[in-house]
Amino acid sequence: MYVNGKPHMVTMDYIMDVSEVFRSKNPEDDLVSFRLSYYPHTLDSFREMLTEAFEGKCKQTIYGDFKPLDEIKDPGFFVHVVEKLK
Known part of the structure; x- marks a missing residue:
């Protein structure tokens, strides 16, 4: 829509x-x-929302079709892995 x-x-x-x-x-x-x-969402806007949600205390890794982004040209979907930092 x-x-x-x-x-x-x-x-x-x-x-x-x-x-x-x-x-x-x-x-x-x-x-x-x-x-x-x-x-x-765009990748950048979603990354910013996650950073805000964790008050900047997180490490984010993004995969495209379960592969590192530098290994895939045009992924069908993204997986965001967020590690909360102390």
């Missing part, structure tokens, strides 16, 4: 086949659907 021409909300619908995990008697129960909605 865009607001005033800028990305404002990303909503993704998922359908998962859980038949390998849960053996149900009804095949319709083997499909589970859910929706994820989130705000499309």
Whole structure:
């Protein structure tokens, strides 16, 4: 969703086949659907929010598709690991 021409909300619908995990008697129960909605932060703005949340007392490492950022050109997703410092 865009607001005033800028990305404002990303909503993704998922359908998962859980038949390998849960053996149900009804095949319709083997499909589970859910929706994820989130705000499309930039890396820098999200890093700043985490720094603020930890009052600057944290070490942050960001991965792209579970790899260090210098190993991947265009990741599909990011993983933020935050270590609270004493």
